[in-house]
Amino acid sequence: MQPNIDIYSIIGIIGFIQGIFLSIVLVFHRTGNRIANYFLAAFLFVFSIDILGTIADYAGYYFLFPNLYLITDPLDWAVGPLLFLYVVALTQKGFRLKKYYFLHFVPFILLGLVFAPIWFQSAEWKLDLIKESYNERLTNTGSSDNFQSKIVIALFFCTQPLVYIILIFKTLHQHTMNLKNQFSTIGKINLKWITYLLIIITLIWMAWFILFLNLSNSDDVIILPVIFSFFVYGMGYFGLRQPAIFAQEQEAYVTKYENSPLTDDQSKHYMLILTELMEKEQLYIDSDLCLDTLSHKLSLPARYVSQIINEQTKQNFFDFVNRYRIDQAKRLLLESKDGRTNILSIAYDVGFNSKSAFNTAFKKYTHSTPSAYKKSVT
Numbered sequence: 001m002q003p004n005i006d007i008y009s010i011i012g013i014i015g016f017i018q019g020i021f022l023s024i025v026l027v028f029h030r031t032g033n034r035i036a037n038y039f040l041a042a043f044l045f046v047f048s049i050d051i052l053g054t055i056a057d058y059a060g061y062y063f064l065f066p067n068l069y070l071i072t073d074p075l076d077w078a079v080g081p082l083l084f085l086y087v088v089a090l091t092q093k094g095f096r097l098k099k100y101y102f103l104h105f106v107p108f109i110l111l112g113l114v115f116a117p118i119w120f121q122s123a124e125w126k127l128d129l130i131k132e133s134y135n136e137r138l139t140n141t142g143s144s145d146n147f148q149s150k151i152v153i154a155l156f157f158c159t160q161p162l163v164y165i166i167l168i169f170k171t172l173h174q175h176t177m178n179l180k181n182q183f184s185t186i187g188k189i190n191l192k193w194i195t196y197l198l199i200i201i202t203l204i205w206m207a208w209f210i211l212f213l214n215l216s217n218s219d220d221v222i223i224l225p226v227i228f229s230f231f232v233y234g235m236g237y238f239g240l241r242q243p244a245i246f247a248q249e250q251e252a253y254v255t256k257y258e259n260s261p262l263t264d265d266q267s268k269h270y271m272l273i274l275t276e277l278m279e280k281e282q283l284y285i286d287s288d289l290c291l292d293t294l295s296h297k298l299s300l301p302a303r304y305v306s307q308i309i310n311e312q313t314k315q316n317f318f319d320f321v322n323r324y325r326i327d328q329a330k331r332l333l334l335e336s337k338d339g340r341t342n343i344l345s346i347a348y349d350v351g352f353n354s355k356s357a358f359n360t361a362f363k364k365y366t367h368s369t370p371s372a373y374k375k376s377v378t
Contacts, residue, residue, distance in 0.1 A: 004059050008226055012055040015229020019048025022236030035095055039086035044232055046075050046082060051228045060134075066126040070115055077108040080164030083201075087168050087194060091175040107160060161205045168198055180318030181306050182291040184284065184325075187357050193238040200231055262304050264311075270298060271312040274305075284324040287353040291317050325350040326365045329358070333374045343370045 026041035053072030062069045081104035089095045179186045204227055295302040309320050328350045347358035362370050
């Protein structure tokens with residue numbers, strides 16, 4: 001079989017090149033969370049090699065280089081752990097690489113040992129295996145037993161990605177909860193872009209599952225490296241564009257206060273002081289207001305301020321501050337009946353740093369958009 005290069009292969013090769021390039025850039029990127037950058041670089045590198053392996057398989061290059069056949073297959077089991085450790089390094093304060101983290105790579109190593117006997121076979125033996133695989137795909141034949149075995153294999157290979165997708169979603173959710181206990185504005189540090197890209201990679205694995213079972217034409221496999229290419233670009237682009245996320249170290253505050261020395265009377269007392277500060281000094285108009293700022297104002301440890309807010313208002317810090325912002329926004333909307341003050345200006349005046357964040361918060365507390373509310377009161 002002669003190698004075949006088409007537009008899909010070219011896109012895949014471009015994806016491979018940009019992935020390798022971005023991984024090198026991240027290794028030498030001096031700003032942000034260096035450890036997280038290393039994990040992201042390793043992830044992009046492995047993912048890019050996977051893209052190249054898929055292109056080589058689709059375009060028939062294994063016929064020219066049979067010794068490379070199945071070399072990249074075990075790398076699939078390194079993708080999940082690398083992405084998970086990247087997210088953990090971003091969201092965990094003082095992250096250190098611990099010995100038990102290496103257990104995540106045991107399946108990758110074991111799979112490598114399984115494939116090792118094939119890697120050491122002769123080129124002629126591998127070529128026969130490649131021809132057999134290609135013939136089966138081209139004719140789309142196979143017994144029912146073979147189909148059932150493919151289902152078992154596909155489920156086996158999809159279990160590991162599914163586990164890591166769940167772990168990453170759980171880590172990101174906890175990260176968001178921690179942020180809301182410390183910051184009043186989280187748009188730039190909530191790692192939403194990772195959530196969106198994770199949804200994409202979930203769809204990629206679903207596509208792989210379908211293609212592996214031959215439920216679609218075998219040539220459709222080339223769609224995967226094309227999607228991979230955009231995914232790699234997205235990871236690299238957002239990773240390099242928002243280095244502040246990598247540098248941000250958050251502390252997870254405990255939400256159960258059974259052992260806290262702060263009494264209920266003390267908590268209520270400080271809540272009255274905090275309420276007075278928020279109303280008289282309008283601390284909420286500072287878009288960078290954080291838990292440490294209130295801690296300094298009250299001369300209390302941040303964990304106690306968080307406890308006071310949680311217990312006395314039944315809210316986290318994020319919702320506590322945004323409630324004041326929305327109440328002030330409503331007052332300003334009432335005062336702007338002449339329509340001279342626009343909504344975006346009001347959003348910035350009360351402490352929001354984007355119109356989308358303002359709209360989301362306003363609708364949460366009023367069940368109406370700012371525009372609709374303004375019309376109803378004018």
